[in-house]
Amino acid sequence: MSNRRFVDGFERMVKDTIQEYTLIDKKDKVLVACSGGKDSTTVLYLLNKLGYNTEGLIIDLQMGEWSDKNLENITNFCTKEGLKLHVVSMRDEFGSSVCYMKSVIKDKLDIESCSVCGVTKRWLINKKARELGATKVATGHNLDDEAQTVLMNLFRGNLVSFLRGPKVDTAKDAKFITRIKPLYFCPEEDVRRYTEEKGFKILYDRCPCSFGGMRSTIRDILNDLEKESPGIKENLVRNYLKFTPHLKKQFAKSEVKRCSNCGEPSRREVCMVCEYIKAIRGS
Numbered sequence: 001m002s003n004r005r006f007v008d009g010f011e012r013m014v015k016d017t018i019q020e021y022t023l024i025d026k027k028d029k030v031l032v033a034c035s036g037g038k039d040s041t042t043v044l045y046l047l048n049k050l051g052y053n054t055e056g057l058i059i060d061l062q063m064g065e066w067s068d069k070n071l072e073n074i075t076n077f078c079t080k081e082g083l084k085l086h087v088v089s090m091r092d093e094f095g096s097s098v099c100y101m102k103s104v105i106k107d108k109l110d111i112e113s114c115s116v117c118g119v120t121k122r123w124l125i126n127k128k129a130r131e132l133g134a135t136k137v138a139t140g141h142n143l144d145d146e147a148q149t150v151l152m153n154l155f156r157g158n159l160v161s162f163l164r165g166p167k168v169d170t171a172k173d174a175k176f177i178t179r180i181k182p183l184y185f186c187p188e189e190d191v192r193r194y195t196e197e198k199g200f201k202i203l204y205d206r207c208p209c210s211f212g213g214m215r216s217t218i219r220d221i222l223n224d225l226e227k228e229s230p231g232i233k234e235n236l237v238r239n240y241l242k243f244t245p246h247l248k249k250q251f252a253k254s255e256v257k258r259c260s261n262c263g264e265p266s267r268r269e270v271c272m273v274c275e276y277i278k279a280i281r282g283s
Ligand code: AMP
Pocket: 032, 033, 034, 035, 039, 040, 057, 058, 059, 060, 061, 118, 121, 125, 138, 139, 140, 141, 207
């Protein structure tokens, strides 16, 4: 396929996903959660190109050279594209880098490192989005991420997460900002090719902490299956999306409480982030 046709087809896919799942309204202010990597940079670029009111937010995880490079790349990208970028520092927010938090929490609560990072990022992104007056948060999750997540949630029986699709609005709480995933149907390989065609300056390395664990095993299995039966990842998420409206009806919107400590939306009496902070401070 010619480069031009590939780029047009990719952009059409994103546009169709936004329309089909009514991800964004022209009145929305969309905050793109940017890691500095290929996926979220593509989302930021395309939402702006499609004319939506778009700004970026990066959490500086302070994980050494990898974080510094990602921060530098997205800062330069936003300057070039004339986009506003908000930078939040993990150390300013929590008093320690994510690496330190992860090692203490692993020791004290025996929680896996990627989970600590994911929960903390989501908590902070939601809070900042609200403070900045954003009405949607967009993330860079792609087809590969989502196919892996469908299987992981199924294996773990995680029903609340299982019901999520390209638009995460299952929580009944005014403090929870709807999250959207415009790259839901875009295979990782295509996102990579798109950024290469566009000449974005990106670091393609994965997070230095993200090796091993169930996700990585499922990624390998799905990649093998995709080689044998091309299209299997897309089939998996499309078939899954056929079930979710029925399940959503049955389980309605999940009840969300407010954390009794920080006041953020939470399914627990005290949210996980407050549990993490308590473990770190040793109280
Ligand atoms: P991950 O949790 O690393 O798989 O990333 C999932 C999504 O979260 C990415 O596609 C981004 O939209 C967002 N994200 C990841 N890291 C950051 C970060 N440091 N700051 C802001 N958003 C992030």
